[in-house]
Amino acid sequence: MTPSPDPPPGTETMTRASLTNRKGYDERFLGPVVPLPVPTDPAIETVVLPYTHFSVVFRPDRRLAASTAVMIDGLNLVDAERDDDWRFDPRLDDSHQTGHPVYKNNPLDKGHLVRRLDPVWGTSSEAEAANSDTFHYTNAAPQMDIFNQGKKLWLGLEDFLLDHAEGFDRKLSVFTGPVLVDSDPPYRSIKVPLRYWKVAAFMQDGELASTAYILDQSPDLTRDAAARALAEAARAGDPPPLGAFRTFQVPVADVAEAAGLDLGPLPAADRLPPRMRAEKRWTQLERFEDIVV
Secondary structure, rough: OOOOOOOOOOOOOOOOHHHHOOOOOOOOOOOOOOOOOOEEOOOOOOOEEEOOEEEEEEOOOOOOEEEEEEEHHHHHHHOOOOOOEEEEOOOOHHHHOHHHHOOOOOOOEEOOOOOOOOOOOOHHHHHHHHHHHOHHHHEEEEOOOOOOOHHHHHHHHHHHHHHHHOOOEEEEEEEEHHHHHOOOOOEEEEEOOOOEEEEEEEEOOEEEEEEEEEEOOOOOOOOOHHHHHHHHHHHHOOOOOOOOOOEEEHHHHHHHHHHOOOOOOOOEOOOOOOOOOOOOOOEOOOOOHHHOO
C-alpha cells in the first residue's frame, strides 16, 4: 500500500470570492430541459454548488455529493495539465466535507465524480478553471485504488459515448454520484459508499436519449460474510474490505430508485430495450461493445 501524501501547503483552501463567477450546469445544454438530479425525500438537505461547466448537489449530512452534473462539449475539449491540488470548497464548512484525513495511509483514492477531463472545454480561461474546479473535495468520493477491467470501463464511459455521438453534435450531459444508503460501512467519521451510478444524456435522431450504469465495489463475498467482514473492519478502525470494481449497464429507472433521486425525463428516454427495462435487467460489462445505446 502506498500512503496517500499530504496535500501541498496552501492548496486545501480557496476564497469564497474565487468561485463567485461559476455558473455551473445548464439544464438546457442539450436543448430539452434536463434538471439537476435531486433527492426525492424532501427531508434530505442538499446544497447546490456551481463550478465551471458542472454542478454538485451536495449532502452535508453524508459529507459527500448526492449527485453531480457536467456538460461535455466534445468538439471543443481542451488538453489541461493535471494538478492534483485537492482543496475544500469555501462555500461550505470544512467539517461538512470529506477531506484528506479520510484518504490518508490507506488504499482509498479520492475518486473524481465529475471526471477531470469532462468540463475542460471552451476558452483557455474556462478550461483552466474547470480543470482546477474538479479538484474540490466536494467532487470526490472514496474508491479503492485497485485498477481492473471494471474500473477501466467505468473511467472510459464518457469517451465511448462521445465517440458514439460523433455523427451528432457530440454533446453529453453526464450525471454521477454515489449510492448513499444508511447501511454503508462507517470509516473515519464518514460512511463509505459501496456503489456509484452514472447516467449519460445526449440527443439521438432529434430526441433525448439516456443510458445508465452502476459501479459496484461491494465485497465479493456472500451477504453474510460481507456483513461480518465490514463489521470487523469497523471495529478495528480499518477501511472496509471492498471488492474488485464491477460495471453494469442498468435501466435508468433503477438508478433513480437505488439512489433515491428524481432524474426528470431521463428514465423515459432510456435506450435500453423495453423488455430489459421491464425485467430490470443488469448487464455486467466486459467491453464497451456490450453497451446498448
